[in-house]
Amino acid sequence: MIKMWLIVRKELALVFRQPAILRMMILMPLMQLILLPLAADYEVKNINLQVIDQDHSSYSRSLTQKLGASPYFKLVEANGDPAMARRNLEQNKADLTLNIPAGFEKDLIRESETALSIEADAVNGNKASLGCAYASQIIGDFNREVREKLMQLPRFNDFPVIEVRSSFWYNPFIKYPLFMVPGILALLVTMVGGLMAALNIVQEKEIGTIEQLNVSPLRRYQFLMGKLIPFWFLGMVSVTLGLIVGYLVYGIVPRGSLLTIYFFSAVYLIGALGVGLLLSTLVDNQMQATLFAFFIIMFFVLMGGLYTPIDSMPRWAQILSSFNPVTYFIRVLRFIVIKGSGISDLLVELRSMLLFGIVLNVLAVMNYRKRSA
Amino acid sequence: MKAIEVKDLTRKFGDFTAVDHISFDVSKGEIFGFLGANGAGKTTAMRMLCGLLKPSSGEGRVAGFDINLQSEEIKKNIGYMSQKFSLYNDLTARENILFYGGLYDIPYKELKIKSERLLDRLGLGPYANKLLRDYPLGWKQKLAFSVAIQHQPMIVFLDEPTGGVDPITRRQFWDMIYESAEGGLTVFVTTHYMDEAEYCHRVCIMVDGRIAAMDTPQSLKKKYESQNMDEVFRKLARGAVRSPDVPGRGKR
Known part of the structure; x- marks a missing residue:
């Protein structure tokens, strides 16, 4: 000892x-x-999003605005030009491209069905997948708003709706x-x-x-x-x-x-x-x-x-x-x-x-x- | 009982035989010099005797204990000073003495008194609280020797203790060795300074891991018709295969 x-x-x-x-x-x-x-800090903010709007309708504009208003996204100018959008992606000026095809609004109202596409720069996989997830969520919200507006939902919904509200325990923020x-x-x-x-x-x-x-x-x-x-x-x-x-x-x-x-x-x-x-x-x-x-x-x-x-x-x-x-x-x-x-x-x-x-x-x-x- | 008895001691590193079947013994109170060029196997042999290295074969007893089986018993009865300076540069002289003394179960009170006496004897009293890194090399070596024998071992092993030290300090160092040997301490010392070989009671000259000659300096000089030990050594080492320029593999 x-x-x-x-x-x-x-x-x-x-x-x-x-x-x-x-x-x-x-x-x-x-x-x-x-x-x-x-x-x-894993939180992904300031994802550079460019929107190629080939529809130029009020719906496509309001969707773009909604995305731009979210704290996750920063809109990058692409002038609706696919070639420029591709260049932006290559030069790291943009992380995510949302394509709004021509006829978006028309299809949405008449056919009640339409498609959008998102392209993500997946070099940073985390950013890409989170960006896509955020964008889908916002588009989903947008979709619901559109439906509410178009269908004039009854006061009591015919469709059962499950709303998920998450709360984070132990570390609430x-x-x-x-x-x-x-x-x-x-x-x-x-x-x-x-x-x-x-x-x-x-x-x-x-x-x-x-x-x-x-x-x-x-x-x-x-x-x-x-x-x-x-x-x-x-x-x-x-x-x-x-x-x-x-x-x-x-x-x-x-x-x-x-x-x-x-x-x-x-x-x-x-x-x-x-x-x-x-x-x-x-x-x-x-x-x-x-x-x-x-x-x-x-x-x-x-x-x-x-x-x-x-x-x-x-x-x-x-x-x-x-x-x-x-x-x-x-x-x-x-x-x-x-x-x-x-x-x-x-x-x-x-x-x-x-x-x-x-x-x-x-x-x-x-x-x-x-x-x- | 002899202080050291060795028979056919051998150490191999792979295919290289650093020490090749050496046998000798050392009496109590003797100053036994182990001479040889770099790489001749001196340090390897010494490390086996001190229980720092396992022999490949052969047997031996140091202070009466078996070098193969009782190396920890041997360690209680020997002192050791390596060619690398092995006191702590960031401790003071006094702290070094107390630290190493404590490892040998010297009761603290006794150690305290002895350490002050030792510091006085070395004339280090006024500098006892200075870190060792500020000491001149000669002082350090003298202190290292004193620390190595402060627990009054039966045998002290000195591995090239005077390397890099000026001639005056070397002389003083040997005076200390003589003094201790007169008190009954057995000294086993390796060196490649041939003038130091003259100070030994008996020397053993190693060439290529084997013992080339072993006797008193006087007899060796007579036998090889030489003026001094340097000449004896040259005559014996002439046939060496291992060049002194090749770094000694036994030095590990």
């Missing part, structure tokens, strides 16, 4: 004497937490920062803890001090625990800083208790540090460690549900993401912050985090060699 604390004390002294590292560990995550949630801040915080805590611990140990390998430790009676677990504890502490500090930034910049007050957040952070960090410790036993220098960490972090980010909901991933990807400790921490933080969940609601995640913590650290100790083979 005493020897473990020797390492802890030494480590803390070293961290606080390397201002560059300290700065990096505190300032960089904070900057990211301030900037990323603002940038990582779908505020993206409320969703992104806990996710990004989870990732930052992982990086501060895991990556820093890994780089720290590998640095000792590079400068050769680790050999002096390996030739002493210091035991493997004493060494690794001595490394884990200080970075666990720093990880908890970065959780605190993250919560402060979330409050000051985005006004986020966790609905659940702070105690729950710290409890889960404490458990999770053991696993995150386990990743770092294990990584440090697998590589020889900081370059290898950084390269390795780069891939691990890609996996953590893309398979952790930070941006893409895990529920909409294919089955195999869902299975993969269940082996990603960050997945659980992102979910837990979101649940506590947005929904106010308590420990009893998150027992499954707690179990997984504990398992990660134990398995990864045991592997790290087993894989650490005081004597090379």
